[in-house]
Amino acid sequence: MAELSPTDSLLGAQTPRRRRGLTVLLLVLLAGFAALWLFTRFLVGTDSPYFSAPVERGDLTPTLSLRGTLHGEGEVTIAAAQDGVVISLASPGGMRVAAGQELVVLDTQALARSLESNQAALESAKEAQQRVQITLREHQVRLDRYEGVWRKSGGRVPSLNEMEGARADVSRAQIDLSRAQDAIAQGERQIEMDQASMANAIARAPFAGYLVACSVAPGQWVHAGQPLCTIAANPEKLSISVPITESDAGRMAAKAGARVLVDGKSDAERKAALVRIDRLPHGGREAVFALAPPEKEGAALLPGLEALAQIDLAERENVLLVPNAALTFSLHGEERSRQSGVYVAGSDGAPRFVAVALGANDGHRSEVLSSALQPGDQVIIGWRRDHKGS
Known part of the structure; x- marks a missing residue:
């Protein structure tokens, strides 16, 4: 180590090591003051009573959040x-x-009673048919005998009245037989209907x-x-149907993507893609998204569950963006008017209301249109805790 000469010692000169030590000490002191200042700022906070965020210009992928129900394939x-x-x-x-x-x-009790009654009626009709058939044969035999005797006697016997009576008896028996056959056919049809109703029950x-x-x-x-019930042939291959408007349908691109979040299953988010848009019988439209297979085991879903579909719409490029919280912020005691707008923190800290036209949003940020807003402007998004309610 170099030693100081008597002249250097007299003038108060320092060694290089001592100078380095003073420099390090000075840097440590500066760092400590900076940390203390930041800590004080953290505890005390800024004088502004608001939280704010900058207006930005950038790209936005809008989302449309709609609720629907999961369906299985072949449902x-x-x-x-x-x-x-x-x-x-x-x-x-x-x-x-x-x-x-x-x-x-x-319940088939009434059907069972009806079936029993109709079966009894059918048996009765069959018995009546047998009696009529016997009567018809007897009348036909007598008429055949009369006609034989008539031909042999040259038309002298039997009398004309007897001949007409025999023919009338056969005709009436034939009518009775036809009616009995109709009753049987009707009874059989009724029993078939009762049996079908029993099966359909x-x-x-x-x-x-x-x-x-x-x-x-x-x-x-x-x-x-x-x-009564809904059944799916393949519960593993799922889709979700959500009601949409004509305007929504026009904003969806072919095979638009979506994220499906099932109620009560935060770990079972699934990706989905648009497969078709249907017209409903009573008006309106319905978008159908096919869910992708689960990316991990244990995240299986089943048909019938309620879910939220967050649908990606066409991307918006180079647009003015503000946090969604800025659109709902209101001053103390103020009711938000129907006019959309944000509060901008001025250079003096005073809030200034700026009306905006709303565009698309992605659930966190919204596109706005306003000639009074510029990128970098600070929009108010909420109250600081120590000023809230003051």
């Missing part, structure tokens, strides 16, 4: 074939079913699949054509 609705009272139900839904399995059973699964839900309960009266 069909089973309707009641006839009126009746539900007496049993396989399940309210949420289970696998086999082809032909009973799902809903209607049981709604069965048309194929093996997943019972999504049943919309009826035991004791409930249903009418013919009323929906």
Whole structure:
């Protein structure tokens, strides 16, 4: 180490090591003052009573959030074939079913009584037919005998009245036989209808699949054509249907993407793609999105669950953007008017209302149109805690 000369010592000169030590000490002191200033700012905060965020210019992918229900592939609705009272139900839904399995059973007591009565009527009609057939044969035999004697006697016997009476008896018996045959045919048709009604009183699964839900309960009266249950052939291949407006339909691109969030299953988000837009029978439109397979195990979903579809619309480029919170902020005691707008923090800290026209949004930011807003302007998004309610 270099030593100081007597002259340097007299003049107070310092070694290089000592100078470096003073420099480090000075830097440490400056860093401490800076940390103290930041800590004080954190505790005390700014004098402004508002939180604010800058207006930005950039690109935006708008989203449309709509609620819908998950459907399985090959999903069909089973309707009641006839009126009746539900007496049993396989399940309210949420289970696998086999082809032909009973799902809903209607009360058949009245049908059973009707079937028994019609079967008895049919037996009676058959017995009546047998009696009429016997009578017809007897009358026909007598008429044949009369006609034989008539030919042999040259028309002298039997008398004309006897001949006419025999012919009338045969004709009446033939009419009675025809009526008996009609009664039998009608009875058989009625029994077939009763048997069909008995069979229709049981709604069965048309194929093996997943019972999504049943919309009826035991004791409930249903009418013919009323929906009873919904069954899906393939519950693993899912789609979601959401109602949309004509305007929404025009904003959706082909194969538009979406994110599907199921109620109560925050870890089961699924991607989806638009497959078609349908027109509903009573007006309106419906968008159908096919869900992608799950990216991880344990995130399986089932038909019938309610879900939220966040649909990506056509991208907006180079637009003016503000946080959504800025559009709902209001001053103390003020009610937001119907006019859309934001509050801008002026250079003096005073808020200034600026009316805007709203465009698309992505759930976090919104596109706005206003000649009074520029990128970098600070829009107010909320109150600071120590000023809230003051």
